[in-house]
Amino acid sequence: MTASMEKTADAAGGGRWQWPVPADRYDTAAQVRVAEVKAIRELGLENLRRLHRHDPAAPGWALIRRLLQPLEAANASLDSPPTSHRRRAMADATAVILLRCAQLERSYWGWSVEEWTEAIGADQAGFRRSAPAWADDAVRSYVSSHAYLLGGFNEFHRLGSLQRLTMARRIFGRDRVDAEITKVRAVLDQWGYRLGRGDDTLLPMVICQLFLLNRSPHVEDLTTELFDRIRSERLLGDLRLNTLHAVQRSVAALGFCHPPLLANGGGRTPRAGGAPAIWTEWVDRWHATSTLTPKTRGNVRADLLKIGRWAAAEQPDAADPANWTRQTCATWIGALDRMNVGDYTQRTVGLAGRIGEPLQAPTKAGRIAAARTFFRDCQEWEWLPRRFAPECALATPRSIGALLGPNPRVIADDVWAKLLWAGLNLQAADLPATRAGFFYPVELVRAITLTWLFSGQRSDEIARLRRGCIRWQHDGQTIGGDDSEVLVRDAVCLLDVPTHKTGTAFTKPVDPLMGEAIEAWQAVRPVQPQMVDRRTGEKVDFLFAFRARRVPSTYINGTVIPLLCRKAGVPAADVRGNITSHRARSTIASQLYNAKEPMTLFELQAWLGHRSPQSTTFYAKITPTTLNKAYDDAGYFARNVRTIEVLLDRDAVTSGQAAAGKPWQYYDLGHGLCSYTFFEQCQHRMACAKCDFYTPKDSTKAQLLEAKGNLQRMLVSIPLTDDERAAVDDGQVALDKLLAQLADVPTPAGPTPRQLGVPATATMLPIVTIK
Known part of the structure; x- marks a missing residue:
């Protein structure tokens, strides 16, 4: 046995455990003497198992005293209930080991790891195959304890199902082991670990395996090297690495080792090959x-x-x-x-x-x-x-x-409204559950969800928010945390945003619903150790931290958004792609920019925290509804097309007079009627020269026409030329210019306006627009 296997402490050192069977007190010769082999065989099962008919005075006991004495010392050191069944199991374990010594002709002091593994069995079935038929599972447990104390065996990852907690309590003492486990559990509970029944068994088991591997039941003896060796050699298996990670963090918080590295090596990029x-x-x-x-x-x-x-x-x-x-x-x-x-x-x-x-x-x-x-x-x-x-x-x-550039993708208003509803009605039953329950408390999930829905911040900025980032003001005065008026109707909720990608820290107003959710989380948030903000290099209290770990910025994309989509009954992707955390920023900015009383571009820039208004323009998208209203107000169609009223004389049509050339349709010019059939082609339609096709409205002919009972009225759209549109839109100057251009243009009747005696400066009425 090496010196590390005999780790001892001062007996007066406050109840520290010391190795109960020091090897230097015994004859540790590996070779079993011929007389010892013969004595073991002559004693037989009756004596070796110490059944009620055994002979304690048999001479063979003296011959195997050097083998028996360490086994008896190991049995005496075990913290085991003094029941008859436990005493029988210890005696049977002693018999199994002595029989194996005779079989191998080598003492347990010299057994290899493989020989101890064969004696204990890789599992319970393996032990039954190698041990006598009368040895049960309790005997296997005591054989494992003897292997640890006498053979230095600690390859427990080879043994399959084995009660490490029971073995550690038996070897190190129940009270001592439970007290050390309590130290670790107290730190984890302070950070918010709510261990369910499964975790409550897993945590003590992992800690006890650490004690056994370290040959010491004291938390202060757990070193960084031990944790690293367990990971590198996979001594616990992959399924228990999360618990091992938590244990090391708690031990590090107690000051006995370094904290564990992150999954990627604490910021170190993994080695990659293939390059020169x-x-x-x-x-x-x-x-x-x-x-x-x-x-x-x-x-x-x-x-x-x-x-x-x-x-x-x-x-x-x-x-x-x-x-x-x-x-x-x-x-x-x-x-x-x-x-x-x-x-x-x-x-x-x-x-x-x-x-x-x-x-x-x-x-x-x-x-x-x-x-x-x-x-x-x-x-x-x-x-x-x-x-x-x-x-x-x-x-x-x-x-x-040319193919690059910001492309914030706004979420459709109806989909966003459903996501808002889902976030405001989030319940514990909606959260993803594990075997040990919810990983994050519902208050944390609700707070981070409403922050995403209302703050318009990047996911990294949300994950880096500090505790106490919410402040309330009423009439310009800050409301204290204990003030009963903190939620008064007119209170303003302010969010302190930390230093971010494009600028320094700033403060912005947010919806009070978000502030209430954050304060509800802060009320139940467990105490968390300060952690380093990698962007600023300072130690801070992160708002969204749990179990001494900051909620990752990927949590919104990976958990919150799929959760809201399921609850709202909307797909996780639309025609613009997947719904991601950053799309909320563009959606909120677009809605603020298109509100009934919208934010200006510079106000929106300050709210988003942009350094330049050019960045804000990428997010301030004009919605189709707003664009449609602006398009209608611009009157594009009405500006290029004018609608006038046409009177149809049905008597002239039905009597056949229209076919003989009698006028049958009259274009209402407002000041008169024009009977020219191809009126839309007349160049004088907007500045009528009053040729032979023209009939003044105050004439008897016009009055008789208006009095006809079978007169049919209809609307006709007339496209305008640029000059005509200018005359309509720009007034008298443009109209005079149009008249000057038409002075020598023949009318449908033949004569030009100049020949008809129309002065070039005459003010002519435009076509009346009927909507």
Whole structure:
């Protein structure tokens, strides 16, 4: 047994556990003597199992004393109920081990891990196959305890179903183990872990396995190296890694180890292969030096490794960044423009159904930007010679840039209204449940849902909101948190938005419903440790944090939106694509811009937190309803077409006089009637020259026509020329100009206005518009 197996503590050190069977007190010779083998066989099962007919004075006991004494010491150290069944199981476990010593002719001190595993059995069925028929499952449990104390065995991941909690309590003491588990549980409960029945069993089991592996039942002895070894060697299996992660976080909070790394290595991009070694070295050096955010650095690194794989396959000389020239840049951009999804990609997970499709313009632009950033930084840091200008040689081609640009996709009003209804009526029964219940409390989910529906903020900004970000004002005065008037009807709810992508922190008004939901969550929010805001580098109290972990920014897309779509009965995608968190920002901005009393562009810019009004214009979409009203008000059709009344003399038609040339239709000019059949072709229709086809309204003929009982009235649309439209819209000056142009144009009767004696400055009435 090694020194680490004999980890001890000062006996006076406040009840610390110490190894109960130190090996240095016993004869640990691995070889079993011939006399010992003979004595074990002569004692037989009756004596070895210590049944009621056994002989305690048999001479064989003295011969196996060196083997029996450590086993008895181990039995005495176990914290086991003093029942007859437990005593019998311990005696039977001792008999099984002694029989195995005689069979192997080697003492348990020298058994290998495989031999101990065979003695214990990989599972209960395996133990029954290797042990005597009379040995039951309780005997297996005690054999495992002896293997731990005497053989240093702790390969419990090989044993399948085995009660680790029971074994740890038996070896280390029930009270001691339960007290140490309580330390861990107290930290997790403070953070909001609400452990159900399944988790309540899993957490103690994982902690006890840690104690057994560490050979110490004290939380302060759990080290970072132990947690790392358990993960790397998969000593707990994948199903218990979440619980292990929680335990390490609590131990770290107690100050005994480092907190666990994130799934991606704490911001470190996983190693990727396939690129030339020298290219990878340059990329890793850039990655370690760049001051971009961890996520951006990782994305750029992934794109750069794709470029390296291309260079290895197509341009071996370009595998070294120092060899890149302007011609190399042009060659690579040309190749990129013809690449497909999956080309030079190490992993194709998540690309199913898209492999072989042409790359989209944003993807191409992103890879060009990654290369431009890499070479620009390397030249600025004087790592590479300035053989070309990255801004020019690696500029995004116009053919790709023309396809880029913001494209916020507004959600249809009816769909958005249903999503709002679903969010306002969110209940616990709507939440996704696990075997242990709801992962997040319903108050948290409701608060983050209404924040998405009402704040118009990006998902990252929502996830980074701070505790206390909601403030109330009434008549310009701040309302305290304990004020009974906090929800008065005229109270203004203000949201403090942290530093974001395009600007510094700012404050904006939001709907009180959102403020109430956030305050309801803050009232039940468990105390959370401060966490680092990666954008600002400061430690803050995140509003949406639970179990000492910030709610990820992907939670809205991955959980909240599908949940609302199911409850509202709307599809998760429309003609514009999937409903995503950012589409709410565009939808809210569009509705504020198209309201009955809309926000101005600059007011909307301040509410959205944009640095430039140009960014706001991408979100301020004019709705079709507003556009239709503006179109109607502009009067496009009415401006180009005028409708006049036409009188039809049905007597002239039915009597046949119309066929003989008698007038039968009269165009009402307002001041008179025109009987010219092809009136719409007359160039003088808007400035009538009063030719022979004209009949004044105050004439007897016009009055007789109006008096006819069978007169039929109808409307005819007359298209206007540019000059006629100007005469209608611009008034007298345009009308005089029209009259001057028509002075020498023949009328339908033949004579021109000048020949008819119409003065050039005459004021002529336009055609009356009848709507």
